[in-house]
Amino acid sequence: MIISSLEFEQYTASIKQILYNKGLELTIHNVDLVTEITDDRKRKAWYENNFVAFPLRTEPATENIVITTRFIQSYSIHLHYENNETPIQSLTQINEKIKSLDEEAVRVEIDDYIEERITNMLYCFSGALKDIKKSYVFAGIKDNVLIMKELLLYYRNIRASKEIQLQYFVYLALPKRISDLMTDVLIAILEDKLRIVGEVGL
Numbered sequence: 001m002i003i004s005s006l007e008f009e010q011y012t013a014s015i016k017q018i019l020y021n022k023g024l025e026l027t028i029h030n031v032d033l034v035t036e037i038t039d040d041r042k043r044k045a046w047y048e049n050n051f052v053a054f055p056l057r058t059e060p061a062t063e064n065i066v067i068t069t070r071f072i073q074s075y076s077i078h079l080h081y082e083n084n085e086t087p088i089q090s091l092t093q094i095n096e097k098i099k100s101l102d103e104e105a106v107r108v109e110i111d112d113y114i115e116e117r118i119t120n121m122l123y124c125f126s127g128a129l130k131d132i133k134k135s136y137v138f139a140g141i142k143d144n145v146l147i148m149k150e151l152l153l154y155y156r157n158i159r160a161s162k163e164i165q166l167q168y169f170v171y172l173a174l175p176k177r178i179s180d181l182m183t184d185v186l187i188a189i190l191e192d193k194l195r196i197v198g199e200v201g202l
Contacts, residue, residue, distance in 0.1 A: 025064040
C-alpha cells in the first residue's frame with residue numbers, strides 16, 4: 001500500500017497520550033542562551049540534523065524527557081526565518097519568551113517538534129536519503145535500495161532492544177516509549193518504499 005501521514009494518526013495519538021501524562025517526568029535544563037544570531041549555514045544544518053536526517057545515533061533507554069532551553073531557542077530562531085523574510089535584530093524577545101515557559105508549555109513545544117519530525121519522515125524522505133550518502137556510514141554507496149534495507153535492519157534491531165533507543169534530537173532526550181513509536185513510523189515508511197520497488201518478503 002502507499003502510506004500517508006493519516007496512516008500514522010494511531011502513532012501520534014499514542015505519543016500524545018504518553019507525552020501529556022503527568023506521570024512522565026520532564027526535566028528542563030536552563031542553559032545560557034546565545035545572544036548572537038547563528039549564521040544561516042549553521043542554522044540550516046542544525047534543523048536538518050534534528051528534523052530531517054535519518055537518525056543513526058543511539059542512546060541508553062530512558063523513561064523520562066530531558067530538554068535544554070538552548071534547543072527551544074534554536075527551534076524558535078529556525079521558526080522565525082521560516083515565517084519571516086526580515087532577519088532577527090535581537091534575540092531578547094525570543095529569550096524572554098523561553099524563560100517564561102512553564103512545564104505544560106514545554107510539553108506542547110515538544111509535541112510540535114515530534115509531529116514535525118514525523119511529518120518530515122514522510123515528505124522529506126527523498127532529501128534525507130540523498131543526504132545520508134554523505135555520511136561516513138554510507139559514503140560511496142549509491143544504491144538506494146541497499147541503503148534502505150540496511151536502515152530497516154538497523155531500526156528493527158534497535159526497536160527490539162530494551163537497552164537502547166534511537167536518538168532523534170540533540171539536547172532533547174525522549175522516553176523510549178516515544179522514541180520506539182517514532183521508530184515504528186520509520187520502519188513502516190521504509191517497508192512501504194521497499195515494497196513499491198518490488199522488495200517483498202522483508
